Amino acid sequence: MERIFIERAGQFIGQEVRLMGWVQRLRALAKTTFIVLRDCSGSVQIVSPPAQVAALGMKLDDVVEIRGRVREESRSKSGFEIDLIEARILNPAAHDLPFNSSSDCSQIGMDVVLDHRPLSVRTEAVNETFHVQAAILNAFRSFLTKNHFTEIVTSKIVAGGTEGGTNLFEMKYFERTAYLSQSPQFFKEHGVAALERVFETGHVYRAEPHATSRHLTEYYSLDLEMGFIDGPEELIALERSLLAEIFELLNQRFGESIKRRSGAILPDMTRTPTWEFAECLARLKTAFGRTDLVDDLDPEGERQLCELAERECGVPAVFVLGFPLAARPFYTHPRGENGAAQSFDLLFRGLEITTGGQRLHARTTLETALRRKGMRPDDFAGHLRMFELGMPPHGGFAIGLERLTAQVLGLANVREATMYPRDRNRVTP
Amino acid sequence: MERIFIERAGQFIGQEVRLMGWVQRLRALAKTTFIVLRDCSGSVQIVSPPAQVAALGMKLDDVVEIRGRVREESRSKSGFEIDLIEARILNPAAHDLPFNSSSDCSQIGMDVVLDHRPLSVRTEAVNETFHVQAAILNAFRSFLTKNHFTEIVTSKIVAGGTEGGTNLFEMKYFERTAYLSQSPQFFKEHGVAALERVFETGHVYRAEPHATSRHLTEYYSLDLEMGFIDGPEELIALERSLLAEIFELLNQRFGESIKRRSGAILPDMTRTPTWEFAECLARLKTAFGRTDLVDDLDPEGERQLCELAERECGVPAVFVLGFPLAARPFYTHPRGENGAAQSFDLLFRGLEITTGGQRLHARTTLETALRRKGMRPDDFAGHLRMFELGMPPHGGFAIGLERLTAQVLGLANVREATMYPRDRNRVTP
Numbered sequence: 001m002e003r004i005f006i007e008r009a010g011q012f013i014g015q016e017v018r019l020m021g022w023v024q025r026l027r028a029l030a031k032t033t034f035i036v037l038r039d040c041s042g043s044v045q046i047v048s049p050p051a052q053v054a055a056l057g058m059k060l061d062d063v064v065e066i067r068g069r070v071r072e073e074s075r076s077k078s079g080f081e082i083d084l085i086e087a088r089i090l091n092p093a094a095h096d097l098p099f100n101s102s103s104d105c106s107q108i109g110m111d112v113v114l115d116h117r118p119l120s121v122r123t124e125a126v127n128e129t130f131h132v133q134a135a136i137l138n139a140f141r142s143f144l145t146k147n148h149f150t151e152i153v154t155s156k157i158v159a160g161g162t163e164g165g166t167n168l169f170e171m172k173y174f175e176r177t178a179y180l181s182q183s184p185q186f187f188k189e190h191g192v193a194a195l196e197r198v199f200e201t202g203h204v205y206r207a208e209p210h211a212t213s214r215h216l217t218e219y220y221s222l223d224l225e226m227g228f229i230d231g232p233e234e235l236i237a238l239e240r241s242l243l244a245e246i247f248e249l250l251n252q253r254f255g256e257s258i259k260r261r262s263g264a265i266l267p268d269m270t271r272t273p274t275w276e277f278a279e280c281l282a283r284l285k286t287a288f289g290r291t292d293l294v295d296d297l298d299p300e301g302e303r304q305l306c307e308l309a310e311r312e313c314g315v316p317a318v319f320v321l322g323f324p325l326a327a328r329p330f331y332t333h334p335r336g337e338n339g340a341a342q343s344f345d346l347l348f349r350g351l352e353i354t355t356g357g358q359r360l361h362a363r364t365t366l367e368t369a370l371r372r373k374g375m376r377p378d379d380f381a382g383h384l385r386m387f388e389l390g391m392p393p394h395g396g397f398a399i400g401l402e403r404l405t406a407q408v409l410g411l412a413n414v415r416e417a418t419m420y421p422r423d424r425n426r427v428t429p
Numbered sequence: 430m431e432r433i434f435i436e437r438a439g440q441f442i443g444q445e446v447r448l449m450g451w452v453q454r455l456r457a458l459a460k461t462t463f464i465v466l467r468d469c470s471g472s473v474q475i476v477s478p479p480a481q482v483a484a485l486g487m488k489l490d491d492v493v494e495i496r497g498r499v500r501e502e503s504r505s506k507s508g509f510e511i512d513l514i515e516a517r518i519l520n521p522a523a524h525d526l527p528f529n530s531s532s533d534c535s536q537i538g539m540d541v542v543l544d545h546r547p548l549s550v551r552t553e554a555v556n557e558t559f560h561v562q563a564a565i566l567n568a569f570r571s572f573l574t575k576n577h578f579t580e581i582v583t584s585k586i587v588a589g590g591t592e593g594g595t596n597l598f599e600m601k602y603f604e605r606t607a608y609l610s611q612s613p614q615f616f617k618e619h620g621v622a623a624l625e626r627v628f629e630t631g632h633v634y635r636a637e638p639h640a641t642s643r644h645l646t647e648y649y650s651l652d653l654e655m656g657f658i659d660g661p662e663e664l665i666a667l668e669r670s671l672l673a674e675i676f677e678l679l680n681q682r683f684g685e686s687i688k689r690r691s692g693a694i695l696p697d698m699t700r701t702p703t704w705e706f707a708e709c710l711a712r713l714k715t716a717f718g719r720t721d722l723v724d725d726l727d728p729e730g731e732r733q734l735c736e737l738a739e740r741e742c743g744v745p746a747v748f749v750l751g752f753p754l755a756a757r758p759f760y761t762h763p764r765g766e767n768g769a770a771q772s773f774d775l776l777f778r779g780l781e782i783t784t785g786g787q788r789l790h791a792r793t794t795l796e797t798a799l800r801r802k803g804m805r806p807d808d809f810a811g812h813l814r815m816f817e818l819g820m821p822p823h824g825g826f827a828i829g830l831e832r833l834t835a836q837v838l839g840l841a842n843v844r845e846a847t848m849y850p851r852d853r854n855r856v857t858p
Contacts, residue, residue, distance in 0.1 A: 115811070
């Protein structure tokens, strides 16, 4: 008999079915044993006389095969239950697990959760976290594909950094030294000269020695870059629409749970305001008396700005545009003559989840910008050459997948949204 | 005036539009200059009196902005042309380009093509190659998502290899040594214990010193793994359906061109036969007199088997099942008692594009298998622990994206299907 997914069992009322999955719950009463069986499609209650399963020594998280007859049962959420005919343990779980798939991982230490990743992903909340993450990935790619963006795959092994060589991981590459890519920045700019609109979803690497709740040495970046823009406002408009679509899909599928976990369903991102950097400093001074910020925001400032945006616009998010040029990478396009940059961050629920902006697109201005930063154009010869092959005015942005997932669900630590987080102290499992 | 995509210009007959793109063709006759302008949505012919553009010094691959009036033109493929009002060069291409976007890259040396990647991607054939690749990625993920697979993102920085440490790239990870992942094999197996059915699309790394037309040090692997299988036949059935769907979509969008470039439209992969390894050797002996193959196939043998499958089944592809166990990794499930493995390759148009199989799922058998290969279970303690958390019987496979793209289009070298190929000699651009 072919195994069927649990979600299909309701189509077999009165008939025998073969199911496989995990023991998610187990309740042995005097006259009846109840087993909740779960597979990737759903879960169902199995009902059995105790004697029929007693000899198996079945326990939580065992991997089992069930033959049983489907019975209509109006008190069950799914509308049916299974009367056991035969159960078989395909692979038992160990007796010494530190928690089980009915546990609440938020009450367990992070290291224990990560060292038992498959088990923690079988718990309800963590399971949902990674389904939300997969849905974000799918919606990101789908929106962009509809809008003339082409997915590209670019190398993560590079001869140098995009910003001059700090925080790079070094690797042995046959007879030479190479580095892990910090960003697909250069490649996606080349991609504009190739395909006009490109996106890439992939890992980036930062040899970031600090272990904070927001930083990883390896994270997954949702990158896009597009040609023929007049300024960063077009990028901001695109990101508003992109996130509005992603959030609408997430609200449809996970809305109730997002509300419970994060405090609110996801907002309509088309209402996100854009505030100039200087304006942000002024607002922080007025509302919170802050006078300490000069050329960048800090985590507290990011939270405060989201609070202000929520109050004024009903959305806990704000695009901060026009950061000081001096603090941005060499390829950043200036915004007017006052030392501001055509670059922006998106703050969402108190955390920066995007950096983006318009880039320089003429070789000569790039050379000048490099020299101004004390770097040598010769060290970027291969990259600069690409600006002579037909390079449109362009810009783009990147969203950190783990951060976005964490903010959507109200998770305190980005590691909770990372299957196998990497930081200074952790390279396993 | 807002810029519109060229594909929309036909909706503005008689009206003025603003377009931006690349000069793809340029023909200056005595009384008229014809410019073919291209953007990411299509191309269109611009018509102008010579005097109006003469001063610009416009040339192929310049990035330009065009204002013009749309005119119906039945002789044009798109049904319309643009009468130029004003042209402006946004960013010129260099005068010394080694080829241009109307060139045929197959006639240009590989190094020149790669050193000018954005320009080569603007040529017709290469452009299509990367659109085909993006379509494969999209179709792969979409098929699996429909079939209860969840996308996962796993780390590429690992403490050791999945097969015992050969061909690993070493990296400096703060105070210790780490490695680039050769395969998400372990992680996707853990993923089965977490989510039952998982897939991942991502880079894998092999410190492969040989430079062949089939090997790269970094390639993009389309990986999947699924639980509750009875044997590799279920994986083969899934891959038949998966590739059938991908190929159907590719034939719809690119069929004519695939036929022209590779010699035939893509076959119906549901007809792909499965031949046992021993049977393959016997067939090669009968049909080609080969007696030199013993425990593996060689490139010539792979081509010959595809030729036989084409003759017998009308599809140039074959699943080879039951390779000798001794030549497969420790986690491979045996196939019966005769030293064969529950693992298979898929050969397509003469090249191996997939390796897959059923894996061992009980900790004790994995420990025995490790010892038999001369490896120490203690070195895999963290991995083995995952098999005690509720691990279903499982298996999976991986498809090399660049190889699949190359075989679909009949490309001789996998580098032609790689945006930025990496091998012993190349880490730039």
